Structure formats: C-alpha cells, structure tokens
Amino acid sequence: MNNASFDDTLAALREVLGEDGVRVGAAIGERSMTDWTKHAATRPAALLLPRTVQQVARALAICNEARRTVVPQGGMTGLSGGAIPRASDIALSLDRMAGIEEIDTASATMTMLAGTTLQTAQEAAFEAGFELALDLGARGSCQIGGNLATNAGGNRVIQSGTAREQVLGLEVVLASGAVLSSMNKMVKNNTGYDLKHLFIGSEGTLGVITRAVLRLRPQRAARHTVLVAFDAYDKAVDLLRRLSAQFGSDISAFELMWPDFFRFGVSLTASGRSPFAEAYPLYALVEHASFDAADDGESFSAVLGELLEEGVILDAVIAQSVSDAEALWAIRECTAEFPVKLDPVNFDVSLPTGVLGEFVDRCRAALDEKWPANESYFFGHIGDSNLHLTVDGRSVPDVSHHTIYAFVYDMLKPYGGSVSAEHGIGLLKREFLAVSRSPEELAAMTAIKAALDPNGILNPGKVI
C-alpha cells in the first residue's frame, strides 16, 4: 500500500485537475456536505471538480493508489444519503461535466455527460421532437449521472419503466482509473455481460458514471386526467387492470391515495376543499396520455363511465382543462410540503401489487396499536408496486426514527417486499438491506464489489 500523505495526494490531484479543480476547507460549500435529507452534513477532506473523463480517470487512479476514499456527487438531491461524505472522504463532483453531446433522431437516442441536469436533458429531447421518459420532482437540480446511479423512479414508471429502462449506453470510470466505455446506441446488443445494468443502481460504489446514451420516446400529445373513488383496494387493482387492457402504456399515472393522505393533500390546496361531495375509502389520480393530438379523451371517459356503472369506481371527477388537471395533481403533490409541515419519516417500499392493500391495512392497524397518536400518510404508484408511507415524527415525539423504520420494515418481510422501491439504500437503509436481500445475494454483491473496486475506495459505507 502507498501511504502517501494527504498533502502529496492533493498535490498530485492539483496537477491533474488544476488549482481550481481541487478545493479544501471553507472553500467547500454546504451543497457538498449532505443531500435533500439534510442528514449528517459533513465537510469532506477535499472536493474534486473534474472537467473531462480523462481527469476523472487520473484523479481516481491517484486516490486508488493512495487508498483515499472517494464519494461521487451529482445534484445532491438523493433521499437515502448515498452521496453524503465522511470527513475523511474526497468528494468528486460531476458539476463541471455537463452538456448534451448528440441527439440521433434516426436511432432516437441522446448522448450526454453525467453532470447534465434532468431538466436540461428533458428540454433538449422535447426540442428535438421527442420525450425523455424520466421525470421526478428534483428535475431542476438532479443530474443524469445521479439518476442512473440510483436507478431513479419518478412519475413515468408505469408508462416507460425506471431510469434503467432508458439507458442504452454508459461510460463509467472504475476505481483503478480504467475507463469502461460502453456507449452503445442499439436496442439489441448481446455481446457478453451487460455491464451497464450492474452500475445503474449501484449508487457510486462500483464506478463513477461519466456519460450516457439514453433512449428517446415519441412525444405524447394529449393528456387526460381523472380523480376516481373506490370502496376497496381490490377495486383499484381491477380498474388498473381494465385500463391497462384497454389502453396499455397510454395509462401514464395511477396514483393511489388512502384517506389520511387525501385529506392532508386537499387541506393544502388553494380551495382546501375535496373535489368530491363526500368522503370515500380510497382515491386514485389516473392519467391517460395519447400520442394522437386529436385524441379528446372520449374513449378514456367512455371506459370510466362503464366502470362507474359496473360499480368498480364509486365516483369520478374528470379534468376539463389543464388548470383542472393541475388542481387534481396538487392534491397528490402535497408530498412536496412534507419536509415543511411534518417531521417526515419516509418509507419508499415495494410490494407485489396483489398484497399491497392488505399490507397498508395491517401496517396502519399495527401503527395505531403501537402508537395511538401516530399521524401517517399512505400513497402508492400501485402500477409499479410502489408504496410510500410517511409517519409524522411530531405525532410520536418520544419515538426515534430508527425505531419506526425497524417497526415497519419488520412487517414488510413476510410480504416479500423491498425496503427501497426507488430511493436506493445509500447510508440510511444500509442496515435494513438484509430485510430484502438474502445472505447469498449479499455475498454475491460483496464479491462483485471486491472484483471491481479491490481497495474499497468508492463510496465506502454505502449500500453494502
């Protein structure tokens, strides 16, 4: 092992990255210290700001040689602490490696550097006459590299899959400094192991993503939004199934809201009033998106009418305008206010769709029995088998967040559920990873980590 002094390492890094490419001490701003969770803000030992893939490669080679640990950082919008440094870590920011490099309309692909924000990529795709089928609340700040490192989910998964499904090619720098360039633009390519899928979702523990080729989709020209009410979870599954059978991936959102969540959401809207005259046991916000600009949503409304008659749904409010649709979405988007209005203990679990409703009922009963004063909010992207639960820590002031995590995850195991549907494991869920993965799986992950990062310099303490 080369036990170079930290000063020697910094000098070598400055030689590669220039004086302004290496920061230490007070020159490192708060943004590099923690993510959107605000957990454990820590100033790293240094912050690297490379401008090229070659600089990333040489910087990692120096750190690997000196056995200095490196935390890759994107837009710092993560929700599981995957980019939070320790005081001894060197942070490596992709901020200066941004930009769309190519849009290939024949292949319907887009090539970009990892530091490009999601919104920049979305806008460039749109201008070229396409849609990038990845969207999430942090779009203005989050970066493509981070989106892929965490396999981000977001608003369009029911239609086009998670971030993973948008990726055709990837460039990754390994801990050794080797540049793994798999900038494939083809839908079909069966030449050896599919390395890209290993790096996507590995949260910076196997390599630093520096470039990507993403698939583009045709633009959806018409959107139709409806809020529906049910008397039971099974009816919601029935509706989802019936709409999918009729409209396939034209169903672009299916957001189920349990009453506590719905009431909270309504209370934060401009009117403060429910669109329905009465309260129901369950609500869903459903969106239909058509490629055909001339589609006025009549066929969608007609099917809803039939299902209303059949009793699958109890009530429906169809948006008649864009502002109607925005008002309905405002209820669901109250989640943006959670950090302000609550002390949120957030869960981002997944369960097979068939048992998700039963889990909510059992989970609520168990929470109420254990902590009668708890205020908890359930909603889910049930087409993606994804349930979000937020417990307001203020309602159970004597209970630690950790205790609540452990209580809920413990209930998840018998359902074959996963502790993270979309936010990832990072730092915050690492101790609960074994709820969802077997000892054999963890051993395989550890073997792969050792094979690709033998000195363990990449994002230590995260995921595994």
Add this chain to the structure above:
Amino acid sequence: MNNASFDDTLAALREVLGEDGVRVGAAIGERSMTDWTKHAATRPAALLLPRTVQQVARALAICNEARRTVVPQGGMTGLSGGAIPRASDIALSLDRMAGIEEIDTASATMTMLAGTTLQTAQEAAFEAGFELALDLGARGSCQIGGNLATNAGGNRVIQSGTAREQVLGLEVVLASGAVLSSMNKMVKNNTGYDLKHLFIGSEGTLGVITRAVLRLRPQRAARHTVLVAFDAYDKAVDLLRRLSAQFGSDISAFELMWPDFFRFGVSLTASGRSPFAEAYPLYALVEHASFDAADDGESFSAVLGELLEEGVILDAVIAQSVSDAEALWAIRECTAEFPVKLDPVNFDVSLPTGVLGEFVDRCRAALDEKWPANESYFFGHIGDSNLHLTVDGRSVPDVSHHTIYAFVYDMLKPYGGSVSAEHGIGLLKREFLAVSRSPEELAAMTAIKAALDPNGILNPGKVI
C-alpha cells in the same frame, strides 16, 4: 484442489440425482451434443438431469469441488454454440425442471421453472388473459432458462424489448452451489446491485438459471399488417419515426427487406409472385397491434395513405384478412428455409439505425468486389437496430465460413456495431467479441467471472 476420480464424482452425483438422473456414454442422446447450428456435435462425459433446485445446487457443488466443468443446457435451439459440450464437460439439462408455478393477475406476473418451454409459458399467459411479450421461431422447443441466459430477441422487441425486459425475478445457482434467489415480483426494487441483469445474457457462464418471474402484458386484440415499398433507406427510417410518433408501441413489427432477400422470400411462397406489380429498391413488412378489439385499422391505413401521398412510401399492400397477413409474413419467414436451401453463413449484427442502410450498401459492394459470385440476403428489424445478413456458402465454395465472418465483422467496427444483436457469443463468435467490446470491458467481465466462478467450471470456453 480435489482431484477426485471421475468415477468418484459420478458416484457422488448419482447419490444426489438418483440412478436415472446421471447418464453416460450411449445413454446420452444426440440432442445433448449440439444446438441448431449442428456445429461440432460432441458427447459430453456425463449428462445430469436434476428435478429440483436443490439437486442443481448439490450437483454443482460436487462438480466445483472436483473441478469438473459443467455446460448448462436448455432446449438446444441456440445459434451460437453456447450449449455445445466438449468431451470432458458434464452437461446439465433443465429438461426435468419444467412447469408454471404461479400466475399473479394483480401483479401481472408469471413464475416458472427454467425448463418450461416458451410456448407453454405463452399459452398459460394467454389463458390467464395476458400476453407474454417474448416470441421466437424456436418457441416449441426453446426453454425460458435458455431464453434468459441468451437474452433472446425475437419478433416482439420493437414493442416490448428483449427477454431481459420481461424479467422481474430470477433464481440462479452459482458454481459453488449457492442458490441466489431474487424472485422479485415488483417493477421497482432498488435494494443493492441488480444481479439478475448480470446473469441474463451471460450464456450460462456465471450461474445456472433455475426459476424466473416474468412480466405479463395485456393482450393485443387486433392486428393489422401491411407490406410497403420505398426508394431509399432514409424513407424507411422516416416511416418508422412517423408511425412511432403516431402509434407508439402499437407498432409491433417493422421488418425491412432488401431486394435479394425479398425475391428469395417471394420465390418460396405458395404463389411465387410478388404482391407488387413492379420491383422496388426496399420493402418493409409493418404490423400495427391494438389493445382495442374494435380497432379496424382505419387510423393506421389513413396514416399510410398520407405517407403514400407524401412520397415517403412508393406502394403499399394492406392485408384484408388473416390469410392475407399470413401470406405477407410468409415472404419474411423464408428464413426458416435457409438451412435447407442454402449453406448459410449467418450474421446477427446490430448498428445504430441511422447508419444501418449505409452499412448494407457498403457491405454488399465489398462482398461483390471480393467474391463476385456471392449470393447474400439482407433483412433487418430496424426498429431494434438489428441487421441480419446471410451469405450462401455454396455461392463462394472456396471460401471458409471463418473468412466470411472475419471480412464482415471487420467492416462493422467503424460503425460502432455489435457482432451479436440477439443470438449471443457462445462458442462461434468468441474470437470476434473484441470487435464490439474494449479491452477494459473484457477485463471487467473477466474479473466478474472470476468473482462468481473462481474455479471456472461453468461453460468454459464460451463468451470470454
């Protein structure tokens, strides 16, 4: 190393698998010796026929301990020699591990053992009111485990992706005998490395797939088929783009045929006559598949009419009945006759869609210059960036297949193409893998192979 004699190993295997679960010598039939390429038929040292995952695990542990190499075998329908044994290998057949274990309609998933044939799985999905979005010519013989091990492509990729995209969960037995069970049924699951994608497409070199959870899709109730003609490749790309923008994944096939292929296909149909009165520079068979049983294809025909007027397409024959559609498909499906009518040298390459047409022109010119008598047939799933080329070995009798492979692959490199779009690397393309993958990628694959199969007992000599 444990240098147990082969007899000792067989005795240990018989203890685990029973007398009828271990075959040697003449008891091993021809089916276990080679795949559909008929390349290098070889009787393996033994054939194992486990009935349970536990038996697979114990058998692999025995072979690993004794350093005996193992070749996993499915339906033996592969086209790259990935399941062909050497005389010293032990073949492990999944034939006795077949059957659908569950169809979960709420999750829209299907769980099955790896030895289940694709057709059995398709039929079970259909009976449950769904569609399995994986289809290929070998459906009656190929097995799901083999389909996933090679990441099979087939007829539906433009609509629903390759085999990989259908998989939610996987059970794999590692060389050590460890059972890696990741039988996930959720669309979203971000808990650590995505191991399943590593095994999918690894052609049995990293583990033996024993079970899978596949996604089910809604049934497509109406199909509309058309044969169109173009004057140039760019027009075909334009048509694909325009149809995708209007119909999205309702475009379920887009099969481009160059004139030599088209003439050969027509010559083998019942009538032997082209559906068109004149010859054109390029043809495409296009299929539109709608979820809506009431869709009579009028909107599809209307768009084609517009494009005919605009000159994007020169001519079109719209199938008016199922038998019309079958007659059009018969032209494209002449490939089934290749092994009978030709001495086929098959290529299964992929290229970015935008340069695929140029590659065909250059490739044909180069072939004609080098071997003026060559008879070659080009067709492609251009929506999947996949080109098939078959050179008839009889037309160039003094040229080895290997010489033709090397000649074509050499032309592919500057286009960023891949030597296998869907058939895989196996035995036959191993020496050409470096055309499509960099030294850094090959090194990473080798490191992963060593991490998961340190003794190298699984499918040696394949892929890497």
